[in-house]
Amino acid sequence: MHIPDGLLSLPTLAVTGAASVGGIGTAVKKTKEQLDDHKIPLLGVMGAFIFAAQMINFPVGMGTSGHLIGAFFASILLGPWASALVLSAILIIQSFFFGDGGVLALGANIFNMAVIANFSGYYLYQLFKRNERGYSSSGIVAGGCISVVAAALAAAVEIFLSRRSELMIVLPPMLFWHIIIGIGEGLITLFLISYIAKVRSDLLLQPVVNKEGHHGK
Amino acid sequence: MILLRDSVKPVDATMKLIASLIFVLGVILINRLSLLFLCIGVVLCCILFMGLPIGIMLRRLRTALPFLCFMLLIVPFQIPGKPLFSIHIGFTSLIATEQGVLFSLMLWLKSLNSIMILLLLTETTPLKELQQALYTLRVPDLLLQIISFTFRYFTIIHQEFLRIDRAQRARGFQKGKSLMNTYTLKIIAQSIGHVFFRALDRSERIYWSMAARGYNRTPMIKKTGPLCYRDCSVALASFCFTCFMIWIDKGGIL
Numbered sequence: 001m002h003i004p005d006g007l008l009s010l011p012t013l014a015v016t017g018a019a020s021v022g023g024i025g026t027a028v029k030k031t032k033e034q035l036d037d038h039k040i041p042l043l044g045v046m047g048a049f050i051f052a053a054q055m056i057n058f059p060v061g062m063g064t065s066g067h068l069i070g071a072f073f074a075s076i077l078l079g080p081w082a083s084a085l086v087l088s089a090i091l092i093i094q095s096f097f098f099g100d101g102g103v104l105a106l107g108a109n110i111f112n113m114a115v116i117a118n119f120s121g122y123y124l125y126q127l128f129k130r131n132e133r134g135y136s137s138s139g140i141v142a143g144g145c146i147s148v149v150a151a152a153l154a155a156a157v158e159i160f161l162s163r164r165s166e167l168m169i170v171l172p173p174m175l176f177w178h179i180i181i182g183i184g185e186g187l188i189t190l191f192l193i194s195y196i197a198k199v200r201s202d203l204l205l206q207p208v209v210n211k212e213g214h215h216g217k
Numbered sequence: 218m219i220l221l222r223d224s225v226k227p228v229d230a231t232m233k234l235i236a237s238l239i240f241v242l243g244v245i246l247i248n249r250l251s252l253l254f255l256c257i258g259v260v261l262c263c264i265l266f267m268g269l270p271i272g273i274m275l276r277r278l279r280t281a282l283p284f285l286c287f288m289l290l291i292v293p294f295q296i297p298g299k300p301l302f303s304i305h306i307g308f309t310s311l312i313a314t315e316q317g318v319l320f321s322l323m324l325w326l327k328s329l330n331s332i333m334i335l336l337l338l339t340e341t342t343p344l345k346e347l348q349q350a351l352y353t354l355r356v357p358d359l360l361l362q363i364i365s366f367t368f369r370y371f372t373i374i375h376q377e378f379l380r381i382d383r384a385q386r387a388r389g390f391q392k393g394k395s396l397m398n399t400y401t402l403k404i405i406a407q408s409i410g411h412v413f414f415r416a417l418d419r420s421e422r423i424y425w426s427m428a429a430r431g432y433n434r435t436p437m438i439k440k441t442g443p444l445c446y447r448d449c450s451v452a453l454a455s456f457c458f459t460c461f462m463i464w465i466d467k468g469g470i471l
Contacts, residue, residue: 004288006245006327028357038424040359044366045374045420051367052374053409068409089363096347097339099281099332104241164320165295191406192413200414 005102009162017107023115030081047086072121072147073189080122087114112151121147144186152178229448230346231353236455237338241331243459247466253326260333277336292321374416381408
């Protein structure tokens with residue numbers, strides 16, 4: 001889903017870039033308000049963790065395998081603002097050091113994955129969630145799925161707006177595959193969260209981003 | 218060789234970053250195959266001039282290449298235009314178009330160009346200088362700190378993953394064949410979850426040990442000296458070259 005350099009037109013790059021800059025700016029402000037100073041390394045750990053988790057492959061069937069994307073997982077545990085920063089950091093590293101996604105397309109990639117995927121999944125999940133302590137299984141699968149599909153949809157629309165292809169050609173296969181990928185993402189996240197809930201359920205309250213004294217507000 | 222490399226290295230990282238960004242911008246604006254090949258040639262020359270071993274570049278390109286090649290195969294079928302050939306799969310047939318093939322080749326070259334110039338940049342610039350460059354370009358301090366912590370912790374967490382993987386294999390764990398195998402899913406998710414807890418605890422410990430050694434979150438940015446003409450000339454050269462390329466591309470000479 002990482003958009004490479006050269007695919008999007010200049011106006012699309014400019015618009016998505018501006019949106020991402022605004023998004024990151026707000027996220028930095030919100031996170032600084034909520035986050036204790038000594039929790040910042042923890043965001044880095046989360047970034048490194050998602051990076052490493054992406055290397056673990058789950059068997060999907062027919063010889064293929066998939067991996068966790070992590071936007072939704074991060075947003076459940078960190079809250080949407082801090083997770084937007086963590087994901088942006090990951091995307092920047094991927095594009096600079098691994099050639100995964102273009103450097104000028106970073107704006108678009110951050111917009112798709114750190115903003116759209118992150119927030120759509122998070123807020124859908126909030127609709128399903130009933131109480132502070134528990135988690136909702138169907139909500140996690142739906143949220144994981146939506147986060148992936150929404151990002152793919154945004155990418156398809158950006159490609160269309162750049163007049164590279166027609167919407168009807170790009171969209172159906174993109175949506176089809178990403179719905180499947182999204183269900184996988186939702187299932188993996190569900191297993192992860194259920195394990196975390198079993199072992200350390202306090203983490204589901206997003207203690208990571210709450211300042212001391214705001215615990216379980 | 219080493220002498221040559223050292224003569225280029227001290228160029229200010231901000232200027233190098235700006236030069237690379239201008240170059241990439243130029244590359245995505247160019248629409249002629251011959252010019253794109255020329256740009257790849259220029260990047261290769263830069264790599265040789267900097268004295269980077271080609272092996273390192275190839276090794277680092279390896280992560281990006283599969284995706285690029287996949288794109289080269291997919292895109293021809295997604296652009297409407299004059300049909301070139303078609304492939305029948307089951308009851309549907311995919312039609313590759315002339316425009317599609319041309320566009321995918323161009324996209325491939327553009328992406329390769331941008332990836333190569335970035336690899337060149339990151340290979341010749343220490344991480345710390347690159348961070349300073351990004352800071353100069355107004356990337357928020359908090360984001361840069363997250364990036365540097367991500368880098369620091371990645372190896373540690375990766376080692377934890379490998380450790381658990383080894384432990385599982387030693388106990389005879391085998392991955393199931395498909396996503397339907399919930400036992401496999403559960404085990405893998407549990408191991409990821411376990412690493413997550415370890416990472417959490419470890420990050421706290423690391424933070425306190427860093428704090429004990431004087432880390433207090435002040436930005437690591439030191440004032441860089443005044444830019445000399447050589448620093449600016451890198452960005453300027455890139456700018457001139459890019460303008461020249463775009464000029465030719467728009468039919469300036471012909």
